[in-house]
Amino acid sequence: MNDKNDKVFTKPIKKQFEFDEEVAAVFDDMLERSVPFYKESQKITKFFALKNLREDGYLYDLGCSTASLLIEIHRDLHAKATLIGLDNSKAMLARATRKIEAFGADVDVQEADILQYDYKEADVFISNYTLQFVRPLVREELLKKIAASLREEGVFIFSEKVISHHSKLNKDLIECYYDFKKEQGYSEYEIMQKREALENVLVPYSEEENMTMAKNAGFSHCEVIFRWANFATFIAIK
C-alpha cells in the first residue's frame, strides 16, 4: 500500500533532508531501496521483540514512520501487549494511521518528540534508523531515558547506518553501499544529491561507538545481531 516510487532526489535539492510530505509519500519505497536487507532487519527485530514482550507488556517503536514494523509485529503477536509508535512527522503519521486502519491492526501511533516523551515501564524499545537523526549531544541522554524506562532485562533493539574509523575501509563500505543503491535503480546523481541533503542531518556512529553509548547509558550488554556493510542492527539488554 505504498503511494509512489521514490524520485525525491532526481531534481536539484534546495534544502536539507526532512521527513516532510514529499518524503513521507514515497517512504516505504525509499526504505526498501535504500536500506540493505530492510525486510530481514525487520524480521530479526520482530523476532527479538516478540521474545521479550510479555502478556500485558509495553513495546515502543521510536521513529515509527509509516508503522510498517508495528503492523508486522501485530500480525504475529499473541499476547495482549500494547504496541505504541512515536514520530514527530505529521506526514508520516497520516500514512501510519491509514495503514493501521487498512490492516485492522491494534497499534497506537502518537505525534511526539521521542526525547521528551513520558514513557511507561516497557519490555521492549525499538528504534530502527532513527537514532542517527538525533543530535549527538542528546543521543546518549535518549538512551539513558530508554534504559530507565525498561524493566529489568528488557531490551532495546536498534538499527543504524554505521561508519568505520579505518579510513580506507570506510571509503570502501560507502562505495559498496552506493553500488547497492545503483542496483536498486538510483542514479549517481540521485545518490550524490541525497548524500548532500543528509550531510549533518544523519550523523552515524561506528559499531563500537553505538555499543559504548549503550553501555554508558546503563545497558548491561550490547551486541550486533545483523550487519551488512555499513548497516547494523543491535540489541542492548538492561
Ligand SMILES: C[S@@+](CC[C@H](N)C(=O)[O-])C[C@H]1O[C@@H](n2cnc3c(N)ncnc32)[C@H](O)[C@@H]1O
Ligand atoms: C529513518 S526514519 C525511521 C524508519 C522506521 N523506523 C522504519 O524502520 O521503517 C526516522 C523517523 O524518525 C522520526 N524522528 C526523527 N527524530 C525524531 C524525534 N526527535 N522524535 C520523534 N520522531 C523523530 C522521523 O520523523 C522519521 O519518521
Ligand SMILES: O=C(O)C(=O)C[C@]1(C(=O)O)C=C[C@@H](O)C=C1
Ligand atoms: O539513503 C541513504 O543514504 C540512507 O542512509 C538511507 C536512509 C537511512 O539510513 O535512514 C536515509 C534516509 C531515509 O530515512 C531512508 C534511509
